[in-house]
Amino acid sequence: MLSVNNIEVVYDEVILVLRGVSLEVPQGKIVTLLGPNGAGKSTTLKAISGLLKTEDGKVTRGDINFMGQQIANGNPEDIVRSGLFQVMEGRRIIEDMTCVENLRLGAYTRKDKGVKDDIDMVFEYFPRLRERTGLAGYLSGGEQQMLAIGRSLMARPKMILLDEPSMGLSPLLVKEVFGIIEKINRDQGITMLIVEQNANFALKVADYGYIMESGKVVLDGTSDELLNNEDVKEFYLGGGSEERKSFKNIKSYKRRKRWL
Amino acid sequence: MAGFSMRPCGDFRTTYRQDTRIFDTTFVRYAAVCGVIATGLIPFVLDGYYVNLFIQISYFAIAALGLNILVGFTGQISLGHAAFFGFGAFASAWINNHTGIPVLLSIPLAGLMTAAVGLLFGLPAARIKGLYLAIATLAAQFILEDFFARANWFTGGSSGAAANPVNVFGYEVFDDFSFFYVCLFFLVVMFLLGSNLMRTRDGRAFVAVRDHYLSAEIMGINLTKYRLMSFAISSFYAGVGGAIYGHYLGFVSAEGFTILLSIQFLGMIIIGGLGSVKGTLMGTVFMVMLPEVMESGVSMMSVFDWANSTAVTDGLAYIKEMAIGLAIILFLIFEPDGLAHRWKQIRAYWKLYPFSY
Amino acid sequence: MTSQDPILQISDVSLVFGGVRALSDVSFSVQPGELFSIIGPNGAGKTSMLNCISGRYQPTMGSVSFKGQNVTGLKPNARAELGIGRTFQNLALFGHMNVLDNIMVGRHHLLKNNFLTGSLYWFSCAQKEELEHRRFCEDVIDFLEISHIRKATAGTLSYGLRKRVELARAVALRPDLILLDEPMAGMNLEEKEDMARFIIDLNEEWGMTVVMIEHDMGVVMDISSRVMVLDFGRKIAEGLPEEVMANAHVRKAYLGEEDDVTDEDEQVA
Amino acid sequence: MNFELLFQLLLNGLIVGTLYGVVAMCFVLIYKSTQIVNFAQGEFLLIGAWVCYAFLVEMHMPFWLGFIFTLLFMMAFGVVLQMIVLRPMIGEPIISVIMVTIGLSIFFQAATKWIFGATTATYPQVFETRSVNLLGMQIETAYIMSFVISLFIMAGFYWFFKYSKLGLAMRATAFDQQVAQSLGISVKTVFAMSWAISALVSGVAGIVIGMVNGVSSGLSVIGIKVFPAVILGGLDSIVGAIVGGVIIGLLENSAEFVDGQYLHWGNLFSIAPFYVLIIILCIKPYGLFGTKDIERI
Amino acid sequence: DDDMVFVGHLMDITGPTGFIGKFYADGVRDALMYINTHGGINGTILDSESIDYAYKVPQAIANYKKWRSRNEMVAMQGWGTGDTEALISFVARDKVPVYSASYSGHLTDPTAKNPKTAKPAPYNFFYGASYSDACRAMVQWAAEDWKASGGSGKPIFSHIGDNHPYPNAPKEACAEYATELGFEVTSPVVVSMKPGDFKAQCLTIKEAGTNYGYLGNLGPSVVSLVKSCDTVGATPKWLANIWAGDVETLKTIGDVQNYVFPAMTSFWTDEGVPGMALVREISKMSDSSGEEFRTHHYIRGICSAYYMKEAMEWAKENGGITGENIKAGMYARENWVPKGLEGVCMEATWTAEDHRGINTVNIYNGSAKGGEVTVTKAATVTLPRREDWLGY
Ligand SMILES: Nc1ncnc2c1ncn2[C@@H]1O[C@H](COP(=O)(O)OP(=O)(O)OP(=O)(O)O)[C@@H](O)[C@H]1O
Ligand SMILES: Nc1ncnc2c1ncn2[C@@H]1O[C@H](COP(=O)(O)OP(=O)(O)OP(=O)(O)O)[C@@H](O)[C@H]1O
Numbered sequence A: 001m002l003s004v005n006n007i008e009v010v011y012d013e014v015i016l017v018l019r020g021v022s023l024e025v026p027q028g029k030i031v032t033l034l035g036p037n038g039a040g041k042s043t044t045l046k047a048i049s050g051l052l053k054t055e056d057g058k059v060t061r062g063d064i065n066f067m068g069q070q071i072a073n074g075n076p077e078d079i080v081r082s083g084l085f086q087v088m089e090g091r092r093i094i095e096d097m098t099c100v101e102n103l104r105l106g107a108y109t110r111k112d113k114g115v116k117d118d119i120d121m122v123f124e125y126f127p128r129l130r131e132r133t134g135l136a137g138y139l140s141g142g143e144q145q146m147l148a149i150g151r152s153l154m155a156r157p158k159m160i161l162l163d164e165p166s167m168g169l170s171p172l173l174v175k176e177v178f179g180i181i182e183k184i185n186r187d188q189g190i191t192m193l194i195v196e197q198n199a200n201f202a203l204k205v206a207d208y209g210y211i212m213e214s215g216k217v218v219l220d221g222t223s224d225e226l227l228n229n230e231d232v233k234e235f236y237l238g239g240g241s242e243e244r245k246s247f248k249n250i251k252s253y254k255r256r257k258r259w260l
Numbered sequence B: 001m002a003g004f005s006m007r008p009c010g011d012f013r014t015t016y017r018q019d020t021r022i023f024d025t026t027f028v029r030y031a032a033v034c035g036v037i038a039t040g041l042i043p044f045v046l047d048g049y050y051v052n053l054f055i056q057i058s059y060f061a062i063a064a065l066g067l068n069i070l071v072g073f074t075g076q077i078s079l080g081h082a083a084f085f086g087f088g089a090f091a092s093a094w095i096n097n098h099t100g101i102p103v104l105l106s107i108p109l110a111g112l113m114t115a116a117v118g119l120l121f122g123l124p125a126a127r128i129k130g131l132y133l134a135i136a137t138l139a140a141q142f143i144l145e146d147f148f149a150r151a152n153w154f155t156g157g158s159s160g161a162a163a164n165p166v167n168v169f170g171y172e173v174f175d176d177f178s179f180f181y182v183c184l185f186f187l188v189v190m191f192l193l194g195s196n197l198m199r200t201r202d203g204r205a206f207v208a209v210r211d212h213y214l215s216a217e218i219m220g221i222n223l224t225k226y227r228l229m230s231f232a233i234s235s236f237y238a239g240v241g242g243a244i245y246g247h248y249l250g251f252v253s254a255e256g257f258t259i260l261l262s263i264q265f266l267g268m269i270i271i272g273g274l275g276s277v278k279g280t281l282m283g284t285v286f287m288v289m290l291p292e293v294m295e296s297g298v299s300m301m302s303v304f305d306w307a308n309s310t311a312v313t314d315g316l317a318y319i320k321e322m323a324i325g326l327a328i329i330l331f332l333i334f335e336p337d338g339l340a341h342r343w344k345q346i347r348a349y350w351k352l353y354p355f356s357y
Numbered sequence C: 001m002t003s004q005d006p007i008l009q010i011s012d013v014s015l016v017f018g019g020v021r022a023l024s025d026v027s028f029s030v031q032p033g034e035l036f037s038i039i040g041p042n043g044a045g046k047t048s049m050l051n052c053i054s055g056r057y058q059p060t061m062g063s064v065s066f067k068g069q070n071v072t073g074l075k076p077n078a079r080a081e082l083g084i085g086r087t088f089q090n091l092a093l094f095g096h097m098n099v100l101d102n103i104m105v106g107r108h109h110l111l112k113n114n115f116l117t118g119s120l121y122w123f124s125c126a127q128k129e130e131l132e133h134r135r136f137c138e139d140v141i142d143f144l145e146i147s148h149i150r151k152a153t154a155g156t157l158s159y160g161l162r163k164r165v166e167l168a169r170a171v172a173l174r175p176d177l178i179l180l181d182e183p184m185a186g187m188n189l190e191e192k193e194d195m196a197r198f199i200i201d202l203n204e205e206w207g208m209t210v211v212m213i214e215h216d217m218g219v220v221m222d223i224s225s226r227v228m229v230l231d232f233g234r235k236i237a238e239g240l241p242e243e244v245m246a247n248a249h250v251r252k253a254y255l256g257e258e259d260d261v262t263d264e265d266e267q268v269a
Numbered sequence D: 001m002n003f004e005l006l007f008q009l010l011l012n013g014l015i016v017g018t019l020y021g022v023v024a025m026c027f028v029l030i031y032k033s034t035q036i037v038n039f040a041q042g043e044f045l046l047i048g049a050w051v052c053y054a055f056l057v058e059m060h061m062p063f064w065l066g067f068i069f070t071l072l073f074m075m076a077f078g079v080v081l082q083m084i085v086l087r088p089m090i091g092e093p094i095i096s097v098i099m100v101t102i103g104l105s106i107f108f109q110a111a112t113k114w115i116f117g118a119t120t121a122t123y124p125q126v127f128e129t130r131s132v133n134l135l136g137m138q139i140e141t142a143y144i145m146s147f148v149i150s151l152f153i154m155a156g157f158y159w160f161f162k163y164s165k166l167g168l169a170m171r172a173t174a175f176d177q178q179v180a181q182s183l184g185i186s187v188k189t190v191f192a193m194s195w196a197i198s199a200l201v202s203g204v205a206g207i208v209i210g211m212v213n214g215v216s217s218g219l220s221v222i223g224i225k226v227f228p229a230v231i232l233g234g235l236d237s238i239v240g241a242i243v244g245g246v247i248i249g250l251l252e253n254s255a256e257f258v259d260g261q262y263l264h265w266g267n268l269f270s271i272a273p274f275y276v277l278i279i280i281l282c283i284k285p286y287g288l289f290g291t292k293d294i295e296r297i
Numbered sequence E: 001d002d003d004m005v006f007v008g009h010l011m012d013i014t015g016p017t018g019f020i021g022k023f024y025a026d027g028v029r030d031a032l033m034y035i036n037t038h039g040g041i042n043g044t045i046l047d048s049e050s051i052d053y054a055y056k057v058p059q060a061i062a063n064y065k066k067w068r069s070r071n072e073m074v075a076m077q078g079w080g081t082g083d084t085e086a087l088i089s090f091v092a093r094d095k096v097p098v099y100s101a102s103y104s105g106h107l108t109d110p111t112a113k114n115p116k117t118a119k120p121a122p123y124n125f126f127y128g129a130s131y132s133d134a135c136r137a138m139v140q141w142a143a144e145d146w147k148a149s150g151g152s153g154k155p156i157f158s159h160i161g162d163n164h165p166y167p168n169a170p171k172e173a174c175a176e177y178a179t180e181l182g183f184e185v186t187s188p189v190v191v192s193m194k195p196g197d198f199k200a201q202c203l204t205i206k207e208a209g210t211n212y213g214y215l216g217n218l219g220p221s222v223v224s225l226v227k228s229c230d231t232v233g234a235t236p237k238w239l240a241n242i243w244a245g246d247v248e249t250l251k252t253i254g255d256v257q258n259y260v261f262p263a264m265t266s267f268w269t270d271e272g273v274p275g276m277a278l279v280r281e282i283s284k285m286s287d288s289s290g291e292e293f294r295t296h297h298y299i300r301g302i303c304s305a306y307y308m309k310e311a312m313e314w315a316k317e318n319g320g321i322t323g324e325n326i327k328a329g330m331y332a333r334e335n336w337v338p339k340g341l342e343g344v345c346m347e348a349t350w351t352a353e354d355h356r357g358i359n360t361v362n363i364y365n366g367s368a369k370g371g372e373v374t375v376t377k378a379a380t381v382t383l384p385r386r387e388d389w390l391g392y
């Protein structure tokens, strides 16, 4: 459904961030993208959704193909209209509107009548939001995250790009959110590309995963392969089979795994 | 992971002192000194017209730097800068005429007086932000303009006040040739002071207030104090610039300091680049040269016979005005972040070349 | 528990926004040298609590005292001078400054030079002072391993790096009490480990008292000396990490584990 | 105290104030959807006034036809302007965009002078009677017309921003263009719409002013004159714009009363609004109806 | 050939006073061009450059300096009060005579003889009665008009205009004389130079019962004021300053009675004026059809250029065309009308101590009905050259 071929991204005409990233998201599947801070995960998503443009960034090489269409350096609004929706990192809700208004905006590209029902659906997923009638800017961090995810559901897209959906959510909600992701994927058949730090959950719901570092994909494989990869276990999953290390005891400078 | 190594290889700093320099490489340092010396030679090589342009650039640039400290660094838009500029001009003339303090001293004193007035009009800034503040400063503009036309004791009312020429050690600086050096002196001093300010504690506090005032406050910055201070400092610069302007013209009249000039000041700093000391200078050069370049473009037309009829010359006069507007628009379309930004990019490009990307 | 005078004492703090009760009668105290964690579901009032401590919000009722001094009415900047530093949940860096300057802003209240001496740089003590403090900032940078981005513009950094710079900025304040709002959000395991190490070092080697909000239970359990749980603005539990985790009420409200809640558990709160 | 004079002045303030309100509304419209303060507002009015004049005088159209044509022209003008000048600025720093509007103002000021001349022109008599007597005060008929029109426009906008999808999209764009784009909102369309509507409303105001005072390049000063009204009402409040306009109108006129009868300072009329503006802002930093910035951390 | 001298010409055609500045500037330009095509200054060609400075003072100064340093300018034709007053010291130092269209009384005292003069203006000249003198003349006329129309009690006089050097120039001088003549003078009414709705000020004027209102502003501002006043029923006799008094303005106002204004030249349409032939020839420089109507501002521009021309001629014969000699040339004759402009420009006299070139003012009474304008001559007033009126 989506294929990214060997793209290079440059910010501000001089700063090269992605150095040839390729990935593939098949129809109806969940794919996850993992990697350390600054690897270029968010940049990859923005390159796909076209939002790069708004940050002085540009895809300088390679192409991005969404359902048979070239969308590299396309207009974000056209890309959304063609059914690809990104939930941006850091919540990014419209602070001076209410929750309901935010949700209605999510459905901006839709023409059908089901908006009301979908708002109820979102409220069912996140009951906390129903009670918050004030401006969204006053919501707590986690509440804003719920709203951002809810908003993406409103668009009923063909594919959602999620940038760190679990960030700032309580463990209970993280579980729920991943549950919802799985459910949406299953029930509505929406394809997903998820950038996550919580590798455990991400790999559990995903079918396939990529690991990025310094602007390159360094490892990829089915979730099971990745879950069983020793390096992934050590650096993303926290030990895996062995006894979980305590955060308290990591006092020494450890060896860092770098694939490059 | 880029953006951190934008200096030539081989030039490693070994002390923090080197790292905090205004001009970040030895080469640039010498280039700047040479630039100042070269500028100092202008009156010997170029004619009075260019000398006059330089003088205009310097007093406007000093005032514009003040505005940049307020708008670019502290993030408080002001639409009343021309009024402070004017206040400085009147104040210096007044000090000099009424107390006999020599002009060279009355200029900074006028700056201080203007700073006090700026402080007064900055008071609302403790509570008002953004465009609301901008319009409040617009009020300052009109209130001060009204004051100029009314305060006979201070400004000579609507007929204006005479301003004596600068007097350096008993030598009257009448002509542009010598006045040029007075301007150059003030320009260099004020820009060095400004650059220093911006790389030390209070300068950083200004930028912090602009970028995120809530977290700035939690980092220990007293918002009210810094908002007011930036008004005062900005007005100080405006006052000094205005005072130089006044003594240069020899005459200060209330008409000169309208909202149009305020807008022009804003234009200088936006075109130069908000929050850039260097950019301020570039922007001022741009705004001062623009009408002149357009004008000479128009005069150039007069070699053609058809361009000498009044109908055409009048049309050209409008076209010139339109071209000024258009130049600003086009400039911002292609260079919305200002000249300073482009300058940085060019430098980055050359430093990374041939490894750009 | 009160072997020493607490460095931070919260007494009956309530905070109301219009109809929303963000905090109701929360009291707790933090001893010097502790690493105190606050956990709780989203919207429980954790960030609001930090805001009351750092001065962004004025509690509707109750008081906050720091090192024995009542600071309830004090402005945030005054509290910073007393030695309270913090990081933010929604990043609040100075986006257009470079990393180094961001950190230098943290030194603000420790620097003496002002606009006059600053402008006269070479002719005043400003230069010497700047350079001295610069040295300290470099130490912080080395410590947090961000020296490679020292000159990068903060606004262009990736999320995780920004969090780290924020921490550096707060550390540069040299606070006695540092408040961390979800320092590990958006980090992978490896980075969390690093972060945990930094926090422990700050606590143990730099001698800072830490109050931290975090959702990653692994981290909270491992490194905190005491944990408080908020839910709907109320304190529902406080104690050693193991005690708190054993509390069924907490497990249900926070972790979503469906153990039955017994009366016994309620009493811990 | 001369109550009759005071009463007449206040009535005058009310009427003139509504006109300020209409112009203020044009500002608010653009601001609400793009965060841009349009410094070329005065020139928009001027263009509207001149174009209508051209339709009426040069092309001898009846008033209502010229009026409609002018509105159509203004809409097209807004859209084209947006396409050529403002579209490339999407996503750029707001302050640069504001500066662009200043450039536009310089450009159009010169262009209109060139095309239409620098002298004042008078509209042909449009209404049977140039002014009507209202409670003992002569009021220009054109003002009554603008009063009625502005009420309609105001109600329309209120609904628009509160309930329509495009209205929501405009607010979202104003808040954060990047997010708006990520939601599939075409920032271009939003910009085009808001500039078109604002230009249209400006056209109405320009025609009214032209009918009352004649058309001349100086007409554009009203663009700056209404700033206090805009701010007083709150930059992003449609209702506030009208209320602010009326308040400024009343204020000017009562200042004239105090000045003319007692103080004899001279121009309290034009300066008083600014004093009051500062005072009001110190008490209410977001004007009377403006929405507060959300300050959460 | 190099027998050329340079004359700078500052004009405002695109700026705030452009609508009137254009008329005057055209007069100056056409005259300069005509002079050149008809032998120049006895063979010396006037190299001139006309620059539109849009009433921006710094721009004016920059151009002045450019001309000084590059073109060795010997004389300048200027425009506004703002720039002329700003340039006073420069031109005095550089010895460049300036002929401006600023009729501010402050420019008429070359030696600061009057203790009130702030700055002597030895190199400033203008052709015409100063704003103060023109106003005094109209007030003198008004005093008689009041008696003639059977008014009882003291007539009431008000100054109406912006707080700006140009409307203010005659403010005190005129009010003083009005009081002297038995008027009751109200406090001045301030009306912005920019057009707007002035009903509020008109209500004040109505309330004050003003019989004679001096209009200090010009153009659109005056048009809006008169219309607003008409709406609220305030209809004093208007005494307009020279720039606000012309057929164009009256036509734009549309409907007005008793609009009195001064003039210092004859009008385009006047019959039997010998000098008008030359004016029409000059007009053809920019309008070859010779059809275009010219305001008296245009004609004043011609006079200004011609007095300069003749002073230059004198200078050429007495040591060469330099600024100093041109100045001396201005003093060389008395009761002086440039050759060929008889009946157009009035007899003028400048002396080293008194730059009030003219002290005679023609006063006209204009009215308009539905855009149809009628203008009739009301009086000719010759004022005494009072010492205390010098430079004031
Ligand atoms: N607008 C920008 N201008 C310049 N550089 C940028 C910009 N945005 C991102 N970068 C740089 O690109 C690199 C990758 O950033 P990106 O945000 O894609 O990382 P990420 O993988 O999402 O990290 P994180 O997990 O921390 O969110 C970083 O080094 C960052 O500094
Ligand atoms: N300034 C404010 N105005 C109105 N309501 C507010 C404000 N600040 C916080 N709230 C409300 O108070 C409640 C507590 O918010 P807070 O940010 O403290 O939660 P939190 O515990 O930090 O949650 P999270 O883990 O999601 O960040 C929320 O419901 C929020 O909507």
Ligand SMILES: CC(C)C[C@H](N)C(=O)O
Pocket (backbone or CB within 6 Å): E017, E020, E079, E080, E081, E082, E101, E102, E103, E104, E166, E218, E243
């Ligand atoms: C028409 C006026 C504004 C110009 C005039 N020459 C003056 O005195 O300034």
Ligand SMILES: [Mg+2]
Pocket (backbone or CB within 6 Å): A041, A042, A043, A089, C158, C159
């Ligand atoms: Mg990211």
Ligand SMILES: [Mg+2]
Pocket (backbone or CB within 6 Å): A140, A141, A142, C046, C047, C048, C089
């Ligand atoms: Mg929180």
